[in-house]
Amino acid sequence: xxxxxxxxxxxxxxxxxxxxxxxxxxxxxxxxxxxxxxxxxxxxxxxxxxxxxxxxxxxxxxxxxxxxxxxxxxxxxxxxxxxxxxxxxxxxxxxxxxxxxxxxxxxxxxxxxxxxxxxxxxxxxxxxxxxxxxxxxxxxxxxxxxxxxxxxxxxxxxxxxxxxxxxxxxxxxxxxxxxxxxxxxxxxxxxxxxxxxxxxxxxxxxxxxxxxxxxxxxxxxxxxxxxx
Ligand code: ADP
Ligand code: MG
Numbered sequence: 001x002x003x004x005x006x007x008x009x010x011x012x013x014x015x016x017x018x019x020x021x022x023x024x025x026x027x028x029x030x031x032x033x034x035x036x037x038x039x040x041x042x043x044x045x046x047x048x049x050x051x052x053x054x055x056x057x058x059x060x061x062x063x064x065x066x067x068x069x070x071x072x073x074x075x076x077x078x079x080x081x082x083x084x085x086x087x088x089x090x091x092x093x094x095x096x097x098x099x100x101x102x103x104x105x106x107x108x109x110x111x112x113x114x115x116x117x118x119x120x121x122x123x124x125x126x127x128x129x130x131x132x133x134x135x136x137x138x139x140x141x142x143x144x145x146x147x148x149x150x151x152x153x154x155x156x157x158x159x160x161x162x163x164x165x166x167x168x169x170x171x172x173x174x175x176x177x178x179x180x181x182x183x184x185x186x187x188x189x190x191x192x193x194x195x196x197x198x199x200x201x202x203x204x205x206x207x208x209x210x211x212x213x214x215x216x217x218x219x220x221x222x223x224x225x226x227x228x
Pocket of ligand 1: 072129133134135137164168169171172175179183184186187189190191192193194195196219
């Protein structure tokens with residue numbers, strides 16, 4: 001029970017920080033967006049600047065939303081949960097986007113339950129972040145994403161490994177060294193928060209998240225979590 005409490009505190013500390021920052025930014029942001037809208041409605045010589053301001057404000061809005069998703073729920077809800085159940089839910093959530101992008105999702109789950117003490121919503125968020133990255137990387141010509149789950153019994157600790165593989169363009173070494181750093185993105189409309197937030201969530205669950213990649217072959221994200 002004590003260990004559970006420590007885990008839950010760790011999760012909530014990271015979440016609180018994100019929530020605090022996000023709320024502080026959201027209020028002035030809402031005001032700014034309102035004034036820009038007001039100025040745009042009165043057509044002026046500054047129209048093109050106002051358009052740029054709107055784009056930039058929307059960008060900040062996306063970043064703040066991403067932080068808020070991480071922060072919610074305020075209290076992490078730790079339960080014993082079969083990790084296999086999370087996979088089809090995430091796949092269903094992302095299926096419209098995968099159809100549009102010409103991406104097929106293939107899942108392989110173990111026969112036995114993979115119970116983990118976790119906040120299932122946060123684990124789902126990690127999976128969404130990782131799979132979305134794969135889809136975005138393959139946006140040009142589609143491809144395949146495989147999601148594999150496998151349990152391993154160890155002498156003093158048993159784990160479950162979730163591997164998400166894509167056959168997209170891969171990540172050049174110079175980029176790979178920086179992925180997961182806050183705000184590091186190679187996308188025009190990216191926030192560079194997805195992998196940072198995902199890694200924090202997994203580490204708060206006493207797990208690890210690894211990214212490996214080969215240019216021209218694809219990218220593999222491996223998430224290892226302790227079994228309950
Ligand atoms: P964002 O998606 O907003 O750019 P992330 O933290 O999710 O931020 O990802 C950081 C960067 O890592 C991306 O901009 C991209 O360059 C790279 N990346 C992540 N996943 C993949 C992938 N599956 N294939 C290729 N590049 C990836
Ligand atoms: Mg991302």
